[in-house]
Amino acid sequence: xxxxxxxxxxxxxxxxxxxxxxxxxxxxxxxxxxxxxxxxxxxxxxxxxxxxxxxxxxxxxxxxxxxxxxxxxxxxxxxxxxxxxxxxxxxxxxxxxxxxxxxxxxxxxxxxxxxxxxxxxxxxxxxxxxxxxxxxxxxxxxxxxxxxxxxxxxxxxxxxxxxxxxxxxxxxxxxxxxxxxxxxxxxxxxxxxxxxxxxxxxxxxxxxxxxxxxxxxxxxxxxxxxxxxxxxxxxxxxxxxxxxxxxxxxxxxxxxxxxxxxxxxxxxxxxxxxxxxxxxxxxxxxxxxxxxxxxxxxxxxxx
Amino acid sequence: xxxxxxxxxxxxxxxxxxxxxxxxxxxxxxxxxxxxxxxxxxxxxxxxxxxxxxxxxxxxxxxxxxxxxxxxxxxxxxxxxxxxxxxxxxxxxxxxxxxxxxxxxxxxxxxxxxxxxxxxxxxxxxxxxxxxxxxxxxxxxxxxxxxxxxxxxxxxxxxxxxxxxxxxxxxxxxxxxxxxxxxxxxxxxxxxxxxxxxxxxxxxxxxxxxxxxxxxxxxxxxxxxxxxxxxxxxxxxxxxxxxxxxxxxxxxxxxxxxxxxxxxxxxxxxxxxxxxxxxxxxxxxxxxxxxxxxxxxxxxxxxxxxxxxxxxxxxxxxxxxxxxxxxxxxxxxxxxxxxxxxxxxxxxxxxxxxxxxxxxxxxxxxxxxxxxxxxxxxxxxxxxxxxxxx
Numbered sequence: 001x002x003x004x005x006x007x008x009x010x011x012x013x014x015x016x017x018x019x020x021x022x023x024x025x026x027x028x029x030x031x032x033x034x035x036x037x038x039x040x041x042x043x044x045x046x047x048x049x050x051x052x053x054x055x056x057x058x059x060x061x062x063x064x065x066x067x068x069x070x071x072x073x074x075x076x077x078x079x080x081x082x083x084x085x086x087x088x089x090x091x092x093x094x095x096x097x098x099x100x101x102x103x104x105x106x107x108x109x110x111x112x113x114x115x116x117x118x119x120x121x122x123x124x125x126x127x128x129x130x131x132x133x134x135x136x137x138x139x140x141x142x143x144x145x146x147x148x149x150x151x152x153x154x155x156x157x158x159x160x161x162x163x164x165x166x167x168x169x170x171x172x173x174x175x176x177x178x179x180x181x182x183x184x185x186x187x188x189x190x191x192x193x194x195x196x197x198x199x200x201x202x203x204x205x206x207x208x209x210x211x212x213x214x215x216x217x218x219x220x221x222x223x224x225x226x227x228x229x230x231x232x233x234x235x236x237x238x239x240x241x242x243x244x245x246x247x248x249x250x251x252x253x254x255x256x257x258x259x260x261x262x263x264x265x266x267x268x269x270x271x272x273x274x275x276x277x278x279x280x281x282x283x284x285x286x287x288x289x290x291x292x293x294x295x296x297x298x299x300x301x302x303x
Numbered sequence: 304x305x306x307x308x309x310x311x312x313x314x315x316x317x318x319x320x321x322x323x324x325x326x327x328x329x330x331x332x333x334x335x336x337x338x339x340x341x342x343x344x345x346x347x348x349x350x351x352x353x354x355x356x357x358x359x360x361x362x363x364x365x366x367x368x369x370x371x372x373x374x375x376x377x378x379x380x381x382x383x384x385x386x387x388x389x390x391x392x393x394x395x396x397x398x399x400x401x402x403x404x405x406x407x408x409x410x411x412x413x414x415x416x417x418x419x420x421x422x423x424x425x426x427x428x429x430x431x432x433x434x435x436x437x438x439x440x441x442x443x444x445x446x447x448x449x450x451x452x453x454x455x456x457x458x459x460x461x462x463x464x465x466x467x468x469x470x471x472x473x474x475x476x477x478x479x480x481x482x483x484x485x486x487x488x489x490x491x492x493x494x495x496x497x498x499x500x501x502x503x504x505x506x507x508x509x510x511x512x513x514x515x516x517x518x519x520x521x522x523x524x525x526x527x528x529x530x531x532x533x534x535x536x537x538x539x540x541x542x543x544x545x546x547x548x549x550x551x552x553x554x555x556x557x558x559x560x561x562x563x564x565x566x567x568x569x570x571x572x573x574x575x576x577x578x579x580x581x582x583x584x585x586x587x588x589x590x591x592x593x594x595x596x597x598x599x600x601x602x603x604x605x606x607x608x609x610x611x612x613x614x615x616x617x618x619x620x621x622x623x624x625x626x627x628x629x630x631x632x633x634x635x636x637x638x639x640x641x642x643x644x645x646x647x648x649x650x651x652x653x654x655x656x657x658x659x660x661x662x663x664x665x666x667x668x669x670x671x672x673x674x675x676x677x678x679x680x681x682x683x684x685x686x687x688x689x690x691x692x693x
Contacts, residue, residue: 198412200408200410200412201412201414201415203377203379203399203408203412204406204408204412204413204414205414205425206378206398206399206400207377207378207379207399207400207404207405207406208400208405208425208426208429208473208477209400209426209429209430209477210400210425210429211398211400214429218425219414222416223415223416
């Protein structure tokens with residue numbers, strides 16, 4: 001009874017806030033984009049038609065509605081360029097996320113096993129790169145990776161290579177940039193779950209005869225799955241739509257969907273196709289989210 | 304705890320090498336084991352033999368090193384000095400998963416993502432035991448700790464007492480040569496704790512297994528263990544049966560740590576046969592029995608347990624120096640504490656000292672009870688006294 005009174009009005013407003021946010025900054029813009037994706041490109045201002053003009057009267061609006069079509073989506077499906085861009089985006093995201101998990105997990109695990117006061121230091125070290133602008137850090141990588149950059153100078157000085165290696169504008173450079181940029185997003189959720197886990201569970205497993213690798217696979221890893229899920233999603237979703245890193249570090253012969261979208265929008269001025277591409281991307285990204293949500297709910301229900 | 308448990312078993316026992324050491328050889332021999340954390344000497348040169356089939360308790364205040372010693376037996380810590388011999392083989396540096404020793408953890412450490420059945424089967428699966436055999440053994444263990452019907456539950460769907468049973472079954476499933484129990488009952492409420500104590504003892508006796516329990520609860524140690532090792536500041540202060548520990552503590556510290564005690568400091572005055580007279584400040588001259596190991600002159604404490612002190616309105620007649628000499632202390636009742644089975648009286652002596660007497664409430668009506676400020680005589684025989692070096 002009293003609990004209900006404590007959470008009276010202010011609490012209810014707080015509960016509404018996220019929905020207001022969602023409507024204002026997601027659903028309304030999404031509605032615009034959806035509408036544009038169903039329109040046709042036009043040499044006009046704005047560069048598409050039909051345009052809904054609420055002052056033009058009912059008939060005009062009905063005509064505008066009739067002019068909407070799914071043509072842009074058909075175009076996306078029929079043109080290899082787009083299909084390839086989606087496939088490439090997903091491939092890059094899956095590869096990069098796997099790399100991030102393989103690199104991030106040992107780091108997070110190590111952090112979680114440090115003495116308490118060192119954990120705080122390690123945490124700061126993970127977050128420190130955020131103090132410099134993301135874009136500047138990527139440009140710094142260009143500097144390091146270029147023909148006469150730091151990396152090649154070191155390799156030459158150590159006589160590991162006899163000629164400068166081409167790093168820039170390769171997939172390796174792109175993966176390096178992605179892993180470098182997203183690593184904190186993988187480490188932090190993993191660290192959070194691993195730090196919460198009681199080390200005594202690992203002791204119990206080894207006491208029951210499990211060698212270290214079994215302790216990891218049978219106890220530590222399964223118990224850290226919520227963190228793995230969160231880290232994978234936090235990295236995978238933005239990487240699929242990543243634009244800056246592939247644009248600056250990868251070659252230009254194969255584009256990710258983010259780059260394609262940018263081209264359509266700014267170079268081709270084809271807002272409707274760009275919007276359609278964005279809608280498809282959103283749907284593609286919703287799938288893993290829904291899957292994660294489903295898994296989490298099932299875990300909760302099992303309890 | 305009911306249930307069948309066949310004694311013979313090859314699958315796990317062979318893992319530990321010689322399961323049956325020679326009759327005179329202890330199952331476990333701890334030799335001068337020490338462990339230092341930084342500058343803190345947690346365990347400081349402990350030596351101890353434990354025979355097969357013993358129920359041994361390590362008792363001590365928190366921070367005395369008992370848990371560190373247990374963790375060294377389990378293999379979670381490696382000793383800096385000394386040897387740990389199990390069945391004659393030094394296992395001091397062996398890893399936890401290589402030892403035929405299992406542990407029941409203080410907060411059970413059940414795997415939250417595994418069911419009761421999988422928790423119990425965890426250790427068995429590590430041995431390469433056949434599936435069918437594992438299933439049989441798990442069913443056996445489940446019956447042993449009376450958890451039938453709960454096999455599919457996850458640990459967080461169990462009560463505290465049920466979790467305790469799963470932990471026990473999991474630790475016993477591999478039939479370890481030695482079972483370590485780290486404060487196994489600390490998380491249970493009093494009633495459940497007492498019934499579980501009985502079950503643990505019964506189980507240990509029936510399985511003929513060797514148990515080492517770590518506890519800070521002296522009653523628990525006294526109830527369950529056949530032998531108790533009292534630890535203080537990293538050292539074993541005394542190893543004895545519960546009775547010996549209580550009736551013949553070896554030091555003042557142990558006397559005070561185990562149970563309640565009255566202590567009178569003084570100096571030995573004269574010897575008369577196997578009676579010793581010790582002059583104390585608070586209780587005057589006390590006639591005490593000569594300790595087993597004769598003592599010379601010097602400073603001593605005379606220790607008497609509260610239940611050894613009798614109270615009466617007028618004390619019994621006694622002749623000083625005689626065989627039947629009795630110590631009499633006079634004073635007034637200063638505090639009464641009714642505990643149900645017994646009543647504890649605090650008597651303020653005429654000399655200013657205090658003495659505590661515990662009297663059994665053998666009759667329902669309080670005809671024998673004393674009231675506050677009543678003048679009483681507290682008396683005890685020389686044999687009730689323990690002489691301890693100060």
